[in-house]
Amino acid sequence: MSSSEIDRLIQLLAKLPGLGPRSARRAALHLIKRRESLLSPLADAMHEAADAIKTCSVCGNLDTRDPCSVCADPRRDGALVCVVEEVGDLWALERTGSFKGLYHVLGGTLSALEGIGPDDLNVSGLINRARRPEVTEVILAMNATVEGQTTAHYITDRLADCDVTVSRLAHGVPVGGELDYLDDGTLTAALRSRRPF
Template sequence: MNSPEIERLIQLLAKLPGLGPRSARRVALHLMKKRDGLLTPLAEALGAAAEAVRTCSVCGNLDTRDPCHVCTDPRRDQSTLCVVEEVGDLWALERTNSFKGLYHVLGGTLSALEGIGPDDLSIAALVNRARRPEVSEVILALNATVEGQTTAHYVTDRLTECDVTVSRLAHGVPVGGELDYLDEGTLTAALRARRPF
């Protein structure tokens, strides 16, 4: 029904997170209608990003230079490493503007079901970074999922050979959350992580 070019565009768009085949068709149609204002600039931006963006060899962030801007910023606290699963998690923490240390992107979590083991993640590189004398704390900012917690325990075990304090992000009641709407796991974590008022 559609030309091969349009079908290829729809198939590629459908591979993006949150887009299924129908949503991909709608996006493709919208792009075609806004060819000059959206499709052409988007194609140029994608080409430029594919050409210029690379993975930081130190932390795993995405940037146009290697090492990335975060790793080379002299104002960063060199004593603290924040471990995240994916680059999107790093970007989320950076948006808060509250963490001034360095990051380490694991590239995922351990998952026996998906066949992802320790060698598939950058855990060995993390241990090497944590051995540096200036590093005193490693913060585990991993998702509160079964895989995230499994990965956190494994990483903690691997870091016992390093002279660092290992901490993790607090879990519990979100700001603006109402107790009646929270699940039992979140409430249990909040009670365990309570602190003086």
């Protein structure tokens, strides 16, 4: 029989994305068997993260400092603001190392179905940033989903009276992608946006 401590651990682990009740049980056992090498260090890391991580008041990134290390970095180009849905998207772009501007995390997408309106997203903060004289371009890097593109259109409208260029990520064939496996929409977009070779 598992004790109440183990039950509670399993219940909380099951709330992680990608873990169901069964895999949470497996993860709990895995952890309890490695008390010294994994369970205690992970608990410590979680406590440290819970204490130290803040939401950046400028861009919405998660970091131990506020403003976050991206916003506080003087080498970043303050003229470019890249708008993303979630912090995970910011991290994905940072991993490429190819963007040297700043970010703005919306915190989701507009969704009539889930009742998420403009006031639930960090849109007004973006408009305020776009009004600053140093900002010249806003790059919309929302997901290529219906919700993401709806949100992108809404933000383009809201940015109309700001003195900034609004751009979006290119659609096309993913690098390493095979045409035969791509959907029609992507292929059509790739054809339309073809570039001189």
